Amino acid sequence: xxxxxxxxxxxxxxxxxxxxxxxxxxxxxxxxxxxxxxxxxxxxxxxxxxxxxxxxxxxxxxxxxxxxxxxxxxxxxxxxxxxxxxxxxxxxxxxxxxxxxxxxxxxxxxxxxxxxxxxxxxxxxxxxxxxxxxxxxxxxxxxxxxxxxxxxxxxxxxxxxxxxxxxxxxxxxxxxxxxxxxxxxxxxxxxxxxxxxxxxxxxxxxxxxxxxxxxxxxxxxxxxxxxxxxxxxxxxxxxxxxxxxxxxxxxxxxxxxxxxxxxxxxxxxxxxxxxxxxxxxxxxxxxxxxxxxxxxxxxxxxxxxxxxxxxxxxxxxxxxxxxxxxxxxxxxxxxxxxxxxxxxxxxxx
Amino acid sequence: xxxxxxxxxxxxxxxxxxxxxxxxxxxxxxxxxxxxxxxxxxxxxxxxxxxxxxxxxxxxxxxxxxxxxxxxxxxxxxxxxxxxxxxxxxxxxxxxxxxxxxxxxxxxxxxxxxxxxxxxxxxxxxxxxxxxxxxxxxxxxxxxxxxxxxxxxxxxxxxxxxxxxxxxxxxxxxxxxxxxxxxxxxxxxxxxxxxxxxxxxxxxxxxxxxxxxxxxxxxxxxxxxxxxxxxxxxxxxxxxxxxxxxxxxxxxxxxxxxxxxxxxxxxxxxxxxxxxxxxxxxxxxxxxxxxxxxxxxxxxxxxxxxxxxxxxxxxxxxxxxxxxxxxxxxxxxxxxxxxxxxxxxxxxxxxxxxxxxxxxxxxxxxxxxxxxxxxxxxxxxxxxxxxxxxxxxxxxxxxxxxxxxxxxxxxxxxxxxxxxxxxxxxxxxxxxxxxxxxxxxxxxxxxxxxxxxxxxxxxxxxxxxxxxxxxxxxxxxxxxxxxxxxxxxxxxxxxxxxxxxxxxxxxxxxxxxxxxxxxxxxxxxxxxxxxxxxxxxxxxx
Numbered sequence: 001x002x003x004x005x006x007x008x009x010x011x012x013x014x015x016x017x018x019x020x021x022x023x024x025x026x027x028x029x030x031x032x033x034x035x036x037x038x039x040x041x042x043x044x045x046x047x048x049x050x051x052x053x054x055x056x057x058x059x060x061x062x063x064x065x066x067x068x069x070x071x072x073x074x075x076x077x078x079x080x081x082x083x084x085x086x087x088x089x090x091x092x093x094x095x096x097x098x099x100x101x102x103x104x105x106x107x108x109x110x111x112x113x114x115x116x117x118x119x120x121x122x123x124x125x126x127x128x129x130x131x132x133x134x135x136x137x138x139x140x141x142x143x144x145x146x147x148x149x150x151x152x153x154x155x156x157x158x159x160x161x162x163x164x165x166x167x168x169x170x171x172x173x174x175x176x177x178x179x180x181x182x183x184x185x186x187x188x189x190x191x192x193x194x195x196x197x198x199x200x201x202x203x204x205x206x207x208x209x210x211x212x213x214x215x216x217x218x219x220x221x222x223x224x225x226x227x228x229x230x231x232x233x234x235x236x237x238x239x240x241x242x243x244x245x246x247x248x249x250x251x252x253x254x255x256x257x258x259x260x261x262x263x264x265x266x267x268x269x270x271x272x273x274x275x276x277x278x279x280x281x282x283x284x285x286x287x288x289x290x291x292x293x294x295x296x297x298x299x300x301x302x303x304x305x306x307x308x309x310x311x312x313x314x315x316x317x318x319x320x321x322x323x324x325x326x327x328x329x330x331x332x333x334x335x336x337x338x339x340x341x342x343x344x345x346x347x348x349x
Numbered sequence: 350x351x352x353x354x355x356x357x358x359x360x361x362x363x364x365x366x367x368x369x370x371x372x373x374x375x376x377x378x379x380x381x382x383x384x385x386x387x388x389x390x391x392x393x394x395x396x397x398x399x400x401x402x403x404x405x406x407x408x409x410x411x412x413x414x415x416x417x418x419x420x421x422x423x424x425x426x427x428x429x430x431x432x433x434x435x436x437x438x439x440x441x442x443x444x445x446x447x448x449x450x451x452x453x454x455x456x457x458x459x460x461x462x463x464x465x466x467x468x469x470x471x472x473x474x475x476x477x478x479x480x481x482x483x484x485x486x487x488x489x490x491x492x493x494x495x496x497x498x499x500x501x502x503x504x505x506x507x508x509x510x511x512x513x514x515x516x517x518x519x520x521x522x523x524x525x526x527x528x529x530x531x532x533x534x535x536x537x538x539x540x541x542x543x544x545x546x547x548x549x550x551x552x553x554x555x556x557x558x559x560x561x562x563x564x565x566x567x568x569x570x571x572x573x574x575x576x577x578x579x580x581x582x583x584x585x586x587x588x589x590x591x592x593x594x595x596x597x598x599x600x601x602x603x604x605x606x607x608x609x610x611x612x613x614x615x616x617x618x619x620x621x622x623x624x625x626x627x628x629x630x631x632x633x634x635x636x637x638x639x640x641x642x643x644x645x646x647x648x649x650x651x652x653x654x655x656x657x658x659x660x661x662x663x664x665x666x667x668x669x670x671x672x673x674x675x676x677x678x679x680x681x682x683x684x685x686x687x688x689x690x691x692x693x694x695x696x697x698x699x700x701x702x703x704x705x706x707x708x709x710x711x712x713x714x715x716x717x718x719x720x721x722x723x724x725x726x727x728x729x730x731x732x733x734x735x736x737x738x739x740x741x742x743x744x745x746x747x748x749x750x751x752x753x754x755x756x757x758x759x760x761x762x763x764x765x766x767x768x769x770x771x772x773x774x775x776x777x778x779x780x781x782x783x784x785x786x787x788x789x790x791x792x793x794x795x796x797x798x799x800x801x802x803x804x805x806x807x808x809x810x811x812x813x814x815x816x817x818x819x820x821x822x823x824x825x826x827x828x829x830x831x832x833x834x835x836x837x838x839x840x841x842x843x844x845x846x847x848x849x850x851x852x853x854x855x856x857x858x859x860x861x862x863x864x865x866x867x868x869x870x871x872x873x874x875x876x877x878x879x880x881x882x883x884x885x886x887x888x889x890x
Contacts, residue, residue, distance in 0.1 A: 007792060008795075019725060019727075026715075029718075030712070033711065037707060038707075040686045041689060045694045045696065048691060049694050050626075051693075055693040055887045055888070056627070056888060058692070060691050061627065061688070067684075071676060071679075074679040078673070085721070086668060088723070093661050093727075142497040145731060147799060160585025163658045176806060180732065180800075182492075182801040184497055185417045185488075189417075189804070
């Protein structure tokens with residue numbers, strides 16, 4: 001930890017150098033113009049100070065050449081900065097395809113993370129170096145923002161929609177993790193630590209040190225069965241609802257004529273508000289699960305549906321298993337299909 | 350000397366009538382300006398006390414002076430009071446109100462009764478805000494982001510939003526009045542390009558207020574409806590979209606930054622001409638850059654949403670338009686600086702505020718370029734870097750212009766001079782104190798300290814202590830003028846009509862002016878800032 005009078009934050013990601021380069025250029029440019037203005041003002045104020053009470057100024061008060069000069073030069077500089085800044089920004093917001101996928105949920109006032117193998121942690125995030133990490137995030141209540149200064153990146157965590165943050169850590173160490181979007185009483189307490197580890201240490205930690213659940217895709221498969229999704233979404237097709245095999249990331253033809261990409265946000269909405277984006281050729285018979293499945297279980301269901309497109313799929317439990325249903329916070333699991341009013345509410349959004 | 354004696358006896362707007370009723374029912378723009386001066390000063394003190402408590406809490410990393418909830422209410426109400434009840438009305442409603450008719454050679458504003466109405470509307474809003482304060486104040490941040498503000502907060506959010514809603518109508522009434530007055534009440538010969546630049550900037554500001562404030566009003570109504578009637582607009586559990594609120598809020602609140610800074614830029618143009626006794630360099634460029642800022646200001650709101658989940662493409666569009674705002678801002682700064690060249694520069698108090706403004710606004714503007722650079726913004730968004738940046742613009746820019754203008758026109762308003770020595774001391778204290786308060790916050794933000802934190806990690810303490818020390822100096826710098834300006838109303842040196850040897854119609858009538866401003870309606874046959882008009886002048890070398 002730094003102490004005393006630091007001027008630069010530590011750097012621990014592949015993006016930090018790029019952001020710092022922008023900063024150094026911006027500081028140099030600003031110092032140049034600030035000093036130029038300050039020196040000109042002070043020089044003129046002394047050199048042309050009033051010498052007698054009835055004196056007036058000279059007549060030099062227009063010059064097209066000067067006006068054009070000090071229009072063009074700032075314009076050139078800011079456009080250059082725009083392009084440079086946009087280039088860095090696009091790198092920051094587009095995760096590489098081979099990134100390790102984690103999930104995060106924010107709620108007043110804690111962060112919960114889950115690793116692809118099922119390890120869960122609160123307010124602490126263990127990540128390996130040398131591996132792009134992509135975090136799919138959602139809030140359970142108000143706005144939050146996941147911010148790790150040493151990685152020079154942040155992203156708002158919004159209720160009702162997924163956002164993503166990615167980074168590739170470079171230097172092992174323990175670093176601050178902050179909530180950067182005001183979220184109520186304990187906003188400044190919604191902080192934690194990022195533990196950046198070598199890949200070996202990370203594997204070691206995965207194997208032993210962490211509180212592990214089933215991997216999200218497997219847990220999702222259990223939920224899929226216990227809630228009863230598989231009674232209609234028959235895997236082989238031909239059920240009352242479309243098969244979900246291979247659907248993730250694919251174009252889907254909707255009943256209203258539009259097509260959408262079946263990404264995580266689409267799947268989440270289709271679970272919570274089924275009639276909103278109905279698949280062509282099917283009846284709006286699915287009940288809404290709004291308020292019945294937690295954000296973390298939604299992540300698991302989506303991980304399962306995603307795994308159906310990845311080849312090596314987890315197999316769902318054969319039938320509605322009471323033990324698994326107890327784990328899922330889905331009170332309507334068995335009566336879901338018999339909740340007629342619920343299905344008509346979702347379309348407003 | 351007999352002329353001076355005669356002048357002091359002549360009736361003016363202050364001695365025209367006495368008694369509470371003569372003030373509370375006045376239609377004189379100059380008296381209404383003083384009603385506004387008293388009210389905005391009161392709210393400035395309230396907002397300043399909140400700022401002081403915030404800085405005192407941040408002296409130590411632990412949240413030990415006040416509770417988290419109290420701290421959240423303090424920074425919320427600091428923002429609400431300073432923005433809606435001080436910065437937005439201060440320059441237009443006090444100095445603009447007083448000077449616009451004088452600068453145009455008019456008897457009053459176009460609609461004197463509407464002018465008084467706007468003050469009453471402001472006071473109703475102020476009363477609602479005060480009621481909310483008595484209930485402990487809101488804790489949502491002045492940005493009111495839902496769903497926290499609509500579903501989670503246990504504070505009088507609706508009342509504070511209502512206060513902002515009502516205050517907006519006061520702004521709209523003043524803006525409407527100014528626009529009509531500039532169009533209809535100019536003295537014969539006073540064409541648009543002979544107008545003082547302060548008038549241009551008030552005009553640009555009024556256009557923004559008329560177009561943007563209704564959006565705020567609608568947005569706050571939707572917020573209140575969702576909070577009280579659970580109408581799903583922003584809350585995702587009710588089918589709403591929280592980011593929609595951010596778009597609507599900043600569609601007003603970004604232009605609002607220009608509502609605050611443009612009038613101050615107009616004052617700087619007036620002051621720099623008067624204290625270098627020279628026409629403002631590039632008059633038409635300075636005038637049109639105000640209009641350019643007013644127009645561009647409507648197209649940049651999305652730069653507040655770079656990390657709010659708007660698409661990268663949307664962010665890119667907002668980034669490039671935001672960059673363009675830097676150009677008219679730079680044009681202004683360069684033209685002001687060039688005005689000093691071969692001028693006759695006087696170092697009186699208002700000019701010291703001008704120099705302070707140039708320094709602070711330059712830093713504030715350049716750090717705006719930092720934030721428009723998306724790749725950098727993603728790191729410092731919602732950190733103290735942003736806090737420092739907007740204080741450099743809104744306090745460094747707006748307040749320096751306001752104080753400079755208040756000193757410059759004080760003899761016109763009261764007929765008495767402010768004490769020059771104390772004026773210079775206060776200008777110096779404000780400049781030094783301001784930089785000591787807010788410059789460390791740029792570094793804090795770059796180091797990663799998020800804003801709106803009641804408690805923070807220990808490595809940020811040294812810079813926070815510097816900031817709090819600066820705030821103490823700044824507080825003394827603001828307190829001084831409140832004392833000596835009041836003192837000068839009785840004991841200050843008598844000013845005469847034109848103590849600074851400035852040009853402009855406001856200096857052609859007596860100080861304080863008579864109720865209807867001019868004995869004979871003035872006729873204008875010269876350009877603005879024509880310091881070399883008339884008999885042979887001694888020209889600076």
